[in-house]
Amino acid sequence: MDLVLSDEQRAVRAAVREWVDEVVVPDAARNDREERFPQEALDGLRKTGFVGMTIPEEYGGGGADPLTYVLFIEELSRGDANVRSIMSVHLGLVAGSIQRWGDQQQRAHWLPSMATGQVLGCFGLTEPDHGSNPADLRASAEALPGGGWRISGRKVFITNGSIAGVALVMARTGGQGARGISAFLVPTDLAGFTATPIHGKLGLRSCDTAELVLDGVEVGSEALLGGEGAGLKVALSALDDGRMSIAASCTGIAQAALDAMVRYAGQRQQFGKPIAAHQLVQELIADSAVDVDASRLLTWATADLKARGENHSLAASKAKLFATEASVRVANACIQVHGGYGYVDEYPAAKFLRDARVTTLYEGTSEIQKLLIGRALTGVSAF
Numbered sequence: 001m002d003l004v005l006s007d008e009q010r011a012v013r014a015a016v017r018e019w020v021d022e023v024v025v026p027d028a029a030r031n032d033r034e035e036r037f038p039q040e041a042l043d044g045l046r047k048t049g050f051v052g053m054t055i056p057e058e059y060g061g062g063g064a065d066p067l068t069y070v071l072f073i074e075e076l077s078r079g080d081a082n083v084r085s086i087m088s089v090h091l092g093l094v095a096g097s098i099q100r101w102g103d104q105q106q107r108a109h110w111l112p113s114m115a116t117g118q119v120l121g122c123f124g125l126t127e128p129d130h131g132s133n134p135a136d137l138r139a140s141a142e143a144l145p146g147g148g149w150r151i152s153g154r155k156v157f158i159t160n161g162s163i164a165g166v167a168l169v170m171a172r173t174g175g176q177g178a179r180g181i182s183a184f185l186v187p188t189d190l191a192g193f194t195a196t197p198i199h200g201k202l203g204l205r206s207c208d209t210a211e212l213v214l215d216g217v218e219v220g221s222e223a224l225l226g227g228e229g230a231g232l233k234v235a236l237s238a239l240d241d242g243r244m245s246i247a248a249s250c251t252g253i254a255q256a257a258l259d260a261m262v263r264y265a266g267q268r269q270q271f272g273k274p275i276a277a278h279q280l281v282q283e284l285i286a287d288s289a290v291d292v293d294a295s296r297l298l299t300w301a302t303a304d305l306k307a308r309g310e311n312h313s314l315a316a317s318k319a320k321l322f323a324t325e326a327s328v329r330v331a332n333a334c335i336q337v338h339g340g341y342g343y344v345d346e347y348p349a350a351k352f353l354r355d356a357r358v359t360t361l362y363e364g365t366s367e368i369q370k371l372l373i374g375r376a377l378t379g380v381s382a383f
């Protein structure tokens with residue numbers, strides 16, 4: 001793996017960093033406090049073209065390589081993990097799946113409007129009774145006599161669910177288990193499709209999370225993505241990229257938390273000197289710095305494998321497991337360094353912890369990542 005960024009990668013990172021500091025950071029705390037959707041940031045992502053960063057140039061996107069993508073995600077998340085989560089789902093889970101599994105017609109239909117952000121994507125895998133084990137999901141798609149499908153079921157905790165124009169929905173078309181599942185690109189304005197926002201989240205309070213109900217939604221045969229019975233493969237390959245993106249996001253949250261604690265430790269005086277001069281405060285900072293670097297390296301290693309067209313499932317699980325747990329540790333350390341001020345929202349420390357906390361849960365909990373890593377290494381499934 002080459003640890004030196006190209007001139008272009010450095011230029012993109014610098015441009016995103018500048019834009020995030022100017023547009024995303026100033027509104028992040030207020031949006032979080034008021035559970036207010038970051039509309040200005042989304043408008044800006046559209047205007048700058050960042051919204052289509054990884055979509056191939058032939059469809060109007062930026063055609064960015066995987067390492068540039070994780071640099072972008074880290075910077076977004078450093079500014080506000082809510083803005084990052086909108087983009088990870090839109091680009092990584094949905095546009096990426098259309099690029100990977102779509103035929104010419106599906107790509108030409110969806111990718112140009114996703115590249116401009118006119119259409120956003122959401123990813124509907126989780127159901128009320130099926131989270132860690134999606135192979136058992138119950139949403140169903142029944143073949144219609146003249147062609148096409150009628151889809152019914154419920155999906156919960158769907159990021160972008162009420163703002164998306166297309167939902168990538170996994171539903172059962174055959175018998176039990178993984179092989180009976182297919183993936184569908186469902187336009188969200190069809191009759192029978194409803195999305196209800198979920199409120200009261202611990203973190204990621206300003207981005208959209210919704211429950212979806214599909215009540216006999218009828219789609220044409222062109223909605224089927226990747227062929228009948230390939231739905232779980234579509235979903236799991238999307239999650240490889242999603243986990244890489246979450247690891248990048250956690251690196252961004254942890255970097256922001258580290259920057260905040262270094263800043264505060266230099267300013268805050270106790271016992272007649274800056275708290276940075278106390279060894280136990282430096283321990284919190286040093287341990288956090290190592291967590292940030294290790295998270296970034298595991299993320300870059302995953303992106304490097306993907307860029308070279310190699311299997312990156314195991315690397316993505318390792319990166320996600322480490323970086324998510326590390327971001328919780330670092331955000332917690334950030335609160336500790338801020339003392340009582342870390343517990344109130346005058347400083348960003350509490351938001352870092354609340355936003356980081358969900359990352360050990362979604363796109364495969366930490367326990368699930370351990371089982372995936374263990375299975376890959378031993379050849380034995382402990383699920």
Ligand SMILES: Cc1cc2nc3c(=O)[nH]c(=O)nc-3n(C[C@H](O)[C@H](O)[C@H](O)COP(=O)(O)OP(=O)(O)OC[C@H]3O[C@@H](n4cnc5c(N)ncnc54)[C@H](O)[C@@H]3O)c2cc1C
Pocket residue numbers: 089122123124125126129130131132133156157158159160201204209358361362363364365366367368371382383
């Ligand atoms: C804010 C937010 C956004 C989300 N966005 C999306 C989205 O866009 N699309 C989507 O499809 N989903 C999304 N999710 C859902 C998320 O992926 C699931 O919550 C997650 O996969 C866990 O499923 P669950 O909540 O049903 O927990 P469960 O599967 O019920 O797990 C509960 C606990 O049991 C443990 N457990 C389960 N099985 C095992 C096992 N075999 N061995 C050991 N421990 C086990 C888990 O690790 C966990 O600790 C989101 C969730 C949240 C909170």
